[in-house]
Amino acid sequence: MPRTSRLPLLSSALLGALVLAGCTPSGGDGGARGGPGGTGEPVAGGTLVYASGDAEPTCLDPHVGGNYPQALVSGQYLESLVSRDSDGQIIPWLAAEWTEAADGLSWTFILREDVTFTDGTPFDAAAVAANVEHVKDPETGSSTGYLAMGKVTAVEAVDARTVTFRLSEPDSALLESLSQPWVAMQSPAGIARGIDENCEAPIGTGPFVVDEWVKQDSITLLRNEEYASPPADAAHTGPAYLESIVWRFIPESATRYAALQSGEVDVIDNAQPDTLVAAAGEDGLTELNAPRPGSSNRLELNSGKAPFDDERVREAFIRSASVDAGIETLFFGTAERSYSPLSSVEALAHAEPDLFGYDLDAAQELLDDAGWTQRDAEGYRVKDGQRLTLEFPVSTNQSIPAEQSLFEQIQASTKEAGFEVRLSLLDLSSWYAVLAANEYDVVSAPYTKVGPDVLRILYSSSGITPAPSGYFANHAQVSIPRLDELLTLASQTSDPDARADYYEEAQTIVLEGFYILPLYDQQNHYLLRDGVRGLRALPTVSTPTLYDTWLAEG
């Protein structure tokens, strides 16, 4: 018995919206349409300057590689088959409805009608097939999208509007995977131009079109006047309000904020804790807090080798790490403590605050029990002539200065129990190399993915063996048969309640085994000038969408 989409109401609402869209006059060419003062009624026109603190993408096609900087900008010109609403429900986007086969081995999507790519190519079943093929082609060099499509064996165009995904095994995360920007839909004709050309200006169905990319400076995006495919939870229909977007790259946090204050830019991302506090005291600036989905930011303790192969030592480390005070003083209340492996955005996140209370005495006792009874001249614990040393490589690309300081505070507080934490700040490439060589005991490596299936990537024992690339995601090196079983069951069931139960038990195992020390959600703060209205983060991977955004006068 095929299971239909759980969102018939939304689907019909969408159809209604589509009909309306047909009747709505397209946005004016820069003329103000709003009421006086520009407070209530959206105004069409104008250029918004967005300043990103993330790295400049090396390719604007998020199929290639697949990282967050690409997701940030590509959401303005590429769209996915489905999206996710703020309640965590999957909602229609380029696909209007879908059904899962009874055996879970195939999914059939009915595509939205009358959508064309900005090069005039129709968006149809063949285009979907071409996109999945592009993601799965090793020549593309896709990593994130490739992983998301891991269980997809074939994509068949049944007719122009009907497309069937065939799977190697049931995948309860398929819709969540497809909602991600790394598998967004591009014009097959655009893809056929080859990677080099497609990287410069991918062609999608989105509300904006890539006009020009000046390397190390900016990307200019122009409004797609024919646009007609907003996601089901968008605030309006028809073309975007903004006439154009200038997408700039300003790596330095202080400069980014100065540019916002002086009005050179309208929106900044990666606002740091100190910036957020400064902005809170300033008129004319608004904050948008949109934690990323997937995992929380957490320390992973490498249980695959000594000393953390002993659960008592892991617990002692966690008990002696003073986290709350550090978060308070370093993040000034902009980050909330997490007690879960999953982001608070995830509906299935399970938290156990009681496990993570600071208790130095308990930590000392645990270490004594574990045989770390001696102390050397510097106060570090010693066993069999070996000091209790923990290697903690820190990626400066991923850990912001406030987080690096938090790690130093953890280093100081765990020293009281006798741990020697050796922090080393590394650039991304060196950091990967150290992880691949298994030369770490503690590491922070947040993972962004839509849905709780990220647990399978992070804690399945198959994620311990590094790929030849050296990359692996199970940094805690958790290897528990029951956990593997739960994660497999969860990814294969089509019963939402059973899925929730499996994931809860899985999270309990990870938390109660003291494999991780959760810190906070993956921080993702935006600051905007007051004149910027209608900006929201997509509830998929929390990237901003400028489709509903408009500029109020003054």
Add this chain to the structure above:
Amino acid sequence: MTPGSPRAEPPAAGRAGRLALRALARIGGGVLVLWAVATLTFFALRLIPGDPAQALLGGPGSQASEEALAAVRAEYGLDQPLLAQYLRQLGRLATGDFGSSYALRTEVAPLLLSQLGGTLLLAVLALAAGWVLALLLASWSTRGGRVGERIGSALEVVGAGLPHFWLATVLILVFSVGLGWLPPISTPGPLGLVLPVVTLAVPLAGFLGQVMRESLLDALEAPFALSARARGESEGGVRRRHALRHAALPGVALSGWAFGYLISGAVVVETIFARPGLGRTLLNAVTERDVPVVVGVVLLVALAYILVTVVTDIAARILDPRVPA
């Protein structure tokens, strides 16, 4: 040859010929330097940990599949032995082929050319501004007696010691955030250039000012200055017509070094002020282990450095007839 008697030059043609020979020799040495620079950069980058293939496929939060990595390694020849990769790259460079970027998927040469303009503009303006500042400071402080000298010297030492990132942040806070006069980031107009140029020029002026003031003082006490004064030349005239030329000499000689200093400063300044340019390109490329781009930038900078050194060397000889050609 008496110092300060410009008539005592050897015949012009012979001197010009020797200058040309000298330039040729310097350029020959320059080629050797370029080879050494390319070699050092290549091996230095490959000896630090980090797999270029991994770095260019994976950002934070993504993981490269085996197939994708194999494809990338084969595409860029990263599966070859290191020596083979080195020789291949050297062979390419010898024919003027800079190869293509690992990360940006474009040819290195056009990429660098597109970024060169911004950095050159910044460096040239900063050099000019540094010169003007240093000359002003040197001539002002040598007029002010011992107190002036002390103040001038203190300003130069402090200026020369200012780190670029600190100066840049202070300038942004004062002139962009506080006063709102100047943009903190690059703009289509010239306004966006002011803060980056000042950031680079102030420490440079500190260095240049120190040497210029010393030689200006020496020149003002030299016999030729004395005889000029004896001829009834005004103090301003002595300075303008005689002493400044001498004061400029070490400044000119330092300009070659200054150019290198400015390019390294550009890495910081371009990042802070979000300007396109070679400095920012270099920083990104090092992070990504993008060897062809790093080698390309370093070679280009070394080439520019060599050219500037040759030019300043020849210029110093033209300005100062005492130096043998």
